[in-house]
Amino acid sequence: MADDRSEPSGTGHLWMEGKTLVKLRSDQERPTHMPRGPAKRTGPGFLNPAMAPARTRSVLLLADALENDWLVKAEHDVRALDALCATGVRVRRWRTEIMAEHQHRLRITANDLDSVALEQLKEAHERHPPAIAVGHAIEDDRYERVPKGEMHNGLFIMQNDARIALMEAAYQWVDIDPFGSPVNFLDAAIQGLSRKAFLEVTATDTAALTGSSASSQQRRYGAKGIVDSYAHDDAVRVLLGLIATTAARHDRCVEPVLALFDGHHVRVSVKVRRSRDGASNVLDDMGWRVRADNGTYRFVHHPSPDEVERASGPMWIGALWNREIAGRMTEERVVAVCSPSENELKAHREAGLVWTEDDQEYAQRELRRSVRYIAEAADLMSREHTLYHMDDLPNMAGVGQAPKMEALFTALHEAGFSAARVPDIDPFFVTDASFEEVMETTRTLVAAATE
Ligand SMILES: C[S@@+](CC[C@H](N)C(=O)[O-])C[C@H]1O[C@@H](n2cnc3c(N)ncnc32)[C@H](O)[C@@H]1O
Numbered sequence: 001m002a003d004d005r006s007e008p009s010g011t012g013h014l015w016m017e018g019k020t021l022v023k024l025r026s027d028q029e030r031p032t033h034m035p036r037g038p039a040k041r042t043g044p045g046f047l048n049p050a051m052a053p054a055r056t057r058s059v060l061l062l063a064d065a066l067e068n069d070w071l072v073k074a075e076h077d078v079r080a081l082d083a084l085c086a087t088g089v090r091v092r093r094w095r096t097e098i099m100a101e102h103q104h105r106l107r108i109t110a111n112d113l114d115s116v117a118l119e120q121l122k123e124a125h126e127r128h129p130p131a132i133a134v135g136h137a138i139e140d141d142r143y144e145r146v147p148k149g150e151m152h153n154g155l156f157i158m159q160n161d162a163r164i165a166l167m168e169a170a171y172q173w174v175d176i177d178p179f180g181s182p183v184n185f186l187d188a189a190i191q192g193l194s195r196k197a198f199l200e201v202t203a204t205d206t207a208a209l210t211g212s213s214a215s216s217q218q219r220r221y222g223a224k225g226i227v228d229s230y231a232h233d234d235a236v237r238v239l240l241g242l243i244a245t246t247a248a249r250h251d252r253c254v255e256p257v258l259a260l261f262d263g264h265h266v267r268v269s270v271k272v273r274r275s276r277d278g279a280s281n282v283l284d285d286m287g288w289r290v291r292a293d294n295g296t297y298r299f300v301h302h303p304s305p306d307e308v309e310r311a312s313g314p315m316w317i318g319a320l321w322n323r324e325i326a327g328r329m330t331e332e333r334v335v336a337v338c339s340p341s342e343n344e345l346k347a348h349r350e351a352g353l354v355w356t357e358d359d360q361e362y363a364q365r366e367l368r369r370s371v372r373y374i375a376e377a378a379d380l381m382s383r384e385h386t387l388y389h390m391d392d393l394p395n396m397a398g399v400g401q402a403p404k405m406e407a408l409f410t411a412l413h414e415a416g417f418s419a420a421r422v423p424d425i426d427p428f429f430v431t432d433a434s435f436e437e438v439m440e441t442t443r444t445l446v447a448a449a450t451e
Pocket residue numbers: 047048051055082083084085086087088089090111112113114117160161162163177178179
């Protein structure tokens with residue numbers, strides 16, 4: 001039914017995200033190629049271009065699961081739900097960009113409460129369908145009652161409260177991307193998952209997660225923060241901690257695959273598995289970050305009374321990423337999966353897309369940026385490491401300036417350690433070198449540079 005917030009059919013302008021054609025509302029400005037932070041919302045059906053990198057990584061992760069069979073056995077289907085899909089750009093990208101040979105295994109459900117956004121999804125999907133039509137029937141076998149919704153060329157689209165949508169069938173892949181905090185959806189998301197599943201959660205309430213809004217952090221996440229150089233990492237770990245403990249309450253355990261602080265939001269992706277024993281062990285990976293006098297920190301399960309003031313938590317203190325999966329998220333891979341071929345671009349232009357050579361170059365740069373540093377940091381982020389902010393090094397090492405990050409990495413590598421930049425808006429790096437080694441290397445490099 002028409003809604004007075006909707007735009008007449010056929011209005012708006014075309015944009016391309018990944019290799020998928022997207023219709024933007026006519027009152028939404030053409031995105032720049034380097035969108036940062038939350039853009040101005042112009043109404044229902046607004047597409048936040050700053051979330052494009054997160055959607056790109058979602059395409060890569062789902063493609064990786066299908067290609068490497070780490071979620072379901074080869075040839076088995078994956079039931080994927082975007083529970084708060086808005087105009088459905090993510091589900092349309094899954095359908096358009098994941099390799100043709102895996103599409104028949106993907107059963108995709110898109111849900112949102114907003115009828116205008118869903119109408120936009122249907123219109124865009126009809127006008128710009130994926131190259132391969134995927135015709136799977138409504139899966140009444142897995143619903144206790146078939147939910148109200150419609151099948152649209154390989155997308156089952158429904159308009160429900162996400163908490164109901166999540167509980168209605170056992171999905172193996174669930175995406176939760178609300179405005180603000182995801183806490184209201186976590187219980188339903190975990191309970192609705194199949195025995196072995198994958199959950200991706202976005203949180204834009206970074207003030208609460210970092211602790212810069214202490215009362216919201218306490219209320220929503222049951223945590224206390226310290227707003228210093230570790231606040232971004234704390235935010236990621238606080239959200240992971242809540243997901244892990246929520247999962248444990250439902251006899252499930254989690255294994256993080258990717259967890260990032262991406263400017264104005266936190267995004268975590270975890271494998272979730274039903275296991276009473278695993279759930280019982282959740283506290284092994286929960287703890288606090290206690291700041292040390294030398295400027296770094298250590299993780300403890302429980303801070304002593306005199307450490308509490310210097311501690312943030314409780315939070316996830318285990319590994320943050322999966323080495324193999326994150327290690328495959330390279331710049332070459334993202335271009336291969338998500339960038340259009342010459343023929344695809346030609347077809348898009350014929351469909352009305354205005355896209356210059358410069359646009360194409362910027363778009364590729366943006367795709368590469370969405371995975372930059374991930375593969376190189378995958379090993380360290382999946383095991384014990386120490387995190388440093390480059391700007392803290394001079395103070396810590398008692399020198400006047402920081403060395404160049406690349407020079408520091410080369411020196412640490414030559415000394416037999418690992419070191420890698422962390423994908424974050426700030427210059428962070430992780431290493432397995434000791435504090436003394438990092439300080440000594442810093443001093444040596446700074447002395448050599450100032451000689
Ligand atoms: C941030 S947007 C989702 C963006 C989308 N995932 C994307 O990548 O383009 C949040 C969406 O949640 C929807 N929403 C909010 N509360 C909801 C609820 N309880 N159930 C279903 N949808 C809801 C809103 O209508 C809105 O479209």
